Each structure stands twice: as structure tokens, then as C-alpha cells.
Amino acid sequence: xxxxxxxxxxxxxxxxxxxxxxxxxxxxxxxxxxxxxxxxxxxxxxxxxxxxxxxxxxxxxxxxxxxxxxxxxxxxxxxxxxxxxxxxxxxxxxxxxxxxxxxxxxxxxxxxxxxxxxxxxxxxxxxxxxxxxxxxxxxxxxxxxxxxxxxxxxxxxxxxxxxxxxxxxxxxxxxxxxxxxxxxxxxxxxxxxxxxxxxxxxxxxxxxxxxxxxxxxxxxxxxxxxxxxxxxxxxxxxxxxxxxxxxxxxxxxxxxxxxxxxxxxxxxxxxxxxxxxxxxxxxxxxxxxxxxxxxxxxxxxxxxxxxxxxxxxxxxxxxxxxxxxxxxxxxxxxxxxxxxxxxxxxxxxxxxxxxxxxxxxxxxxxxxxxxxxxxxxxxxxxxxxxxxxxxxxxxxxxxxxxxxxxxxxxxxxxxxxxxxxxxxxxxxxxxxxxxxxxxxxxxxxxxxxxxxxxxxxxxxxxxxxxxxxxxxxxxxxxxxxxxxxxxxxxxxxxxxxxxxxxxxxxxxxxxxxxxxxxxxxxxxxxxxxxxxxxxxxxxxxxxxxxxxxxxxxxxxxxxxxxxxxxxxxxxxxxxxxxxxx
Numbered sequence: 409x410x411x412x413x414x415x416x417x418x419x420x421x422x423x424x425x426x427x428x429x430x431x432x433x434x435x436x437x438x439x440x441x442x443x444x445x446x447x448x449x450x451x452x453x454x455x456x457x458x459x460x461x462x463x464x465x466x467x468x469x470x471x472x473x474x475x476x477x478x479x480x481x482x483x484x485x486x487x488x489x490x491x492x493x494x495x496x497x498x499x500x501x502x503x504x505x506x507x508x509x510x511x512x513x514x515x516x517x518x519x520x521x522x523x524x525x526x527x528x529x530x531x532x533x534x535x536x537x538x539x540x541x542x543x544x545x546x547x548x549x550x551x552x553x554x555x556x557x558x559x560x561x562x563x564x565x566x567x568x569x570x571x572x573x574x575x576x577x578x579x580x581x582x583x584x585x586x587x588x589x590x591x592x593x594x595x596x597x598x599x600x601x602x603x604x605x606x607x608x609x610x611x612x613x614x615x616x617x618x619x620x621x622x623x624x625x626x627x628x629x630x631x632x633x634x635x636x637x638x639x640x641x642x643x644x645x646x647x648x649x650x651x652x653x654x655x656x657x658x659x660x661x662x663x664x665x666x667x668x669x670x671x672x673x674x675x676x677x678x679x680x681x682x683x684x685x686x687x688x689x690x691x692x693x694x695x696x697x698x699x700x701x702x703x704x705x706x707x708x709x710x711x712x713x714x715x716x717x718x719x720x721x722x723x724x725x726x727x728x729x730x731x732x733x734x735x736x737x738x739x740x741x742x743x744x745x746x747x748x749x750x751x752x753x754x755x756x757x758x759x760x761x762x763x764x765x766x767x768x769x770x771x772x773x774x775x776x777x778x779x780x781x782x783x784x785x786x787x788x789x790x791x792x793x794x795x796x797x798x799x800x801x802x803x804x805x806x807x808x809x810x811x812x813x814x815x816x817x818x819x820x821x822x823x824x825x826x827x828x829x830x831x832x833x834x835x836x837x838x839x840x841x842x843x844x845x846x847x848x849x850x851x852x853x854x855x856x857x858x859x860x861x862x863x864x865x866x867x868x869x870x871x872x873x874x875x876x877x878x879x880x881x882x883x884x885x886x887x888x889x890x891x892x893x894x895x896x897x898x899x900x901x902x903x904x905x906x907x908x909x910x911x912x913x914x915x916x917x918x919x920x921x922x923x924x925x926x927x928x929x930x931x932x933x934x935x936x937x938x939x940x941x942x943x944x945x946x947x948x949x950x951x952x953x954x955x956x957x958x959x960x961x962x963x964x965x966x967x968x969x970x971x972x973x974x975x976x977x978x979x980x981x982x983x984x985x986x987x988x989x
Contacts, residue, residue: 420865427858441468442483445496446475447541452496459490523547530591534566534584539574543567547592562595564588569605581610624662627776632656638816639785646809651788651834656817659780667771689757781825783817785809788834801831 444467445456456476460467465486468477478486490496509518527545534543544567550560566588570576576584585600602610635656643652787809789798801809810829819825963970 417869420861420869424858424861424865427854427861430854430858440480441477442480443470443475444478444483444486446470448476448496455495456490459493459495460486463489523549526591530566530588533587534568537576537580537584539570539576539580540568541571542569545588549592559594561599562592563599564592564595564601566600566602567605568602568610576610624660624776628658628660631660631778632658635781635783635817639783639813642812642816643785643787643809647787647790651790652785654783654785654813656784657782658778659782661777661779662775664775665772667769669769685759685761687757687759689755691755778823780823781817781819783813783825783827785813785827785829787829787831789831798833800833806831 445452448456453476457467460476460478463486465478465482469475470477509521527547530545531543534540534545546565546567547562548564549562552559566584568576568584581602582597584602585597588600589595589597604610635658636654639654639656640652643654646652787801787806789800792799806829810827813819813827813829814825817825817827819827
């Protein structure tokens, strides 16, 4: 390539490399860091940071240090590697606590370690639920003994920390209670207490104790949604799909009422009266007996009795037994006694009780009665044919729409239902103008431009020269301007032949000079080679002379060693000698 081509080639390589680096940096800045773990304990965080440093994975912290962040491309790979190392431990120790038991551990320590391991395993199982962020389990297992007739049942307490905006439904609360109670022998589901991180009791269900139930709220929401869909079906043909808004509120009564009443009425004439009970008392006259106010008169024998007497009686007056009536009435207004005759009328008493009519009525109202329904509908102005702008609904149309809404929701005036229909223009939201040039668009264009330049450069600089090699350059013929000389007369044929022979002689002379220069070059090269060979031979001879002088000096100084060496060489050079000394 020429100088200009080399300069352009270098500039293209530099530009493409710069674009690729900028694109990579932009892409990395867009990807950024993603959360690896959040809300880990201090011990787990320190272990995770140490592992990240060993793996050479860059990391960052969020504000407050609540989460550890790593590059997005390495999130899942890093999690798998940390999981292989057992991180994070989440602060719960499971049955691995029993793997490294010390020699001589007491039974009490073994029991405590078993309970700790069981609590950790239960906490891990509860934390696997999607709503639970973390959990802790406390077991109270009394020591069983044969000397106590009534054994205490084990109990458990569970503290769960839920994710923001999530709750546990009754089925999940029951599943947690069942899980814990089934893991401890002798424990029942009602012996498990579940509490959330805010201090509220989750089991038993506080919503049920407060009179609320998730099923009731769900039923109310479904009923409101069904009524809203009814309104949408009716109003959509009139106002369009986006020309109305409707909401329905239903007030439900989930109370249970039982009523028992007893009603008593008189017997009607056609019905036969039934006797419930009957009592009869009959008395006949008997022998008279004394009576009256206690005193001296009552202590006298009855011959016959004369006191107290209220009636006139006949008593003997003299010895001749003549009977004359006497008045023995005491003076004054006070009666002093009564007389009892020996004969009197019969006495009869009769009491009859009849049955009374009785009606017992027991009423039980069903749950989920609709107490009140309220509906609110707002209509946008309608589009009239031939009108440039929207026009409001007429009062007659509003009345008709209100009547349709009432019929759709089952309006009852006695129940106190309300329906409100308003016709107001909807506000139009201003369209948000998206800027035509954004940093993301710039990064994408630079990425695509770098790729396009790389492809073009590869095609024009590598692929095209290989497929279509350039043609050999044409010889450049420089025009030779003839000197301004006077015109030469035309030469004859003999002169032209002589001129051509002279030109050929010049060419042969030039060729001979070239051959001579080449022969001289070869001769110089041969002479240089001969000199190098002579130098090598002289160096070899000098080395041989040095070695020979060294050998002579060695033999002169060490004659005994030289003689021994010669004998050894002689022994080795004997024919048929299979061994060497």
C-alpha cells in the first residue's frame, strides 16, 4: 500500500476500535448492576463479600447497605457459585448442627442441639413460601416422665416476616400450623401460635375474630364487579367503549340472626276444648264440735256447750228439766263465740283446667343479604352526526339512562339504593412528546455504526483484495518533447541501416557491461566466501594448536595420570574385548 493508503488504514482501525470501546462502555453502563442478595445478616454479608473478592467479581452496595449488587451478566453465575459454598446461611442452623458432635456431650446438650436443628429446619421450610421473607420458630417441648400422670403437650411459636404488600391467607396459615405440629410428636395444630413481624397474631385468624373474613370481602368484590359489567354492557352501545365510567358499591350484611317466638291464642269455637287437669272436692255434714275463743267456757264439758253462743238455744232452767229459751249473748259488740250445729248443707268444689293454643316459630336469616346498592355513572359528551365537536346528552336521554342503570343493578327504593348519572366532558390528556434524540438511541447508533464500519473494512481491506487481485500497474510513458531543432532532411536507406547498426552496438555494449558487472559481483561474493572459509580454518587450527599445547602441558605435569590414561585406552582398543575398564 502506498503512504496514503497506510494512513487511511490506520485511521480506520483506530476509529473502529474507539467506536467498539465506546459501545461496550455504553452497553455496560446501561446494564449496570443488579441485586445479588438483599437484607442479609452482617455475618452472611461479610462471607459473601469475601467470596466475591476471591472470585474477582466487582460489587457495589445500595444506599444504607441493604443490598449487594453485581454486574447483570454475572448475577446468576455468582448466585450458583455462592450457593455451592453454602451462602447465604440466613442465620438458621439446621440438622447440620448434629454433624460435628464433640466427644462426651451430655444428654441435655444433645437434646438442646436437636431442638435447635429442628427449629432451623422448620424456619427454612416456612421461609420457602413466596409471601414469607424470613421466619423463626421456637419450640417448647416438655420433658416426658413416667412419674406424672397428666403430661404437658408441646407448644410452638412462629414469627414470620412478610414481604411488603403481601399477606398470608387462612389456608397458608393452616398449612404452617399443620407443618409445625406434624414435625413435633404430641403437638396439635391449636398449640401453634403464629405472629407476624408487626406484632399481630396471625393464628387464630384475627380477621375472623374481628368479624371479617377474606371470603366475605371476595364475595362483595365479585358482586360489585358483576354489577359493573352489567352497566358496561348496557352503556357501551350508547356512549362508546371509552365514553363512560361506572362504579358500583354494594353494602352487604353478613350477620346471622335467629328468632324464636311462642304465641298463645284463645280456642276457636269449632275446635273441641281439651281438659288439661280437673280437681273435685266434696264434703258431707258431720258431728258438731266445740269451738270459739279459748277461755273458761270452752273448758266446760259440752252438756251441751253453751258458750260461746251466738244463737238462741234452749237449756234446762231447773231441776224439773223444763226448757226455756235463754239468751246467752255476751254484752257488747264483740262476738264471744260461734255455735256449730250438728247438721248443715253439703259442700262441693270443682276445678277444671283447659289447654290453650300455642304456636312456636323459629326464623333464621341467611348470610350475605344486600343491605344497599349505590351506583355512580359519568358520561362523556357524545359525538353527534354533522357536528364538529361533542355535544352533551339531553335531559330526556339522561333520564332514560338512569332508568336503565336502575334496572341493571336491581334498584329498590325501600332498601335505600341510590343511582347517580352525570354527563360531563372527559379531560383530554396532553400527549407526551418523546424526544427524538435520546442517549439510548445514540448508543445504539454508535454500536450499529461500529459494526457496519467493521464489516465494510473487512470486505474492502481483506475479502475483496483476495477475491479480485488488482491488475499490474501499466508502464508510465512520459512524453518526450523533441528539442526545438531545425528540420533534418530525410535519411537514405543506407544511413538508416547504419544508424540501426550503431544502436544495436550500443545495446550490445550496455549488455556486456551488465554481464561484466554481474561477473564482478559473483567474483566478489566468491572471494568473500573464500575469506570466510580461510578464517574458519585458521580458527580451527588455532583451536587445535591450543588443545595440543594443553595436552602436552598436562602430560608433562601429570605423567602418572597420563600413563594410566594410555593403559586404559590400550585396554579398550584390544580386539575381542567385550568390557571396558
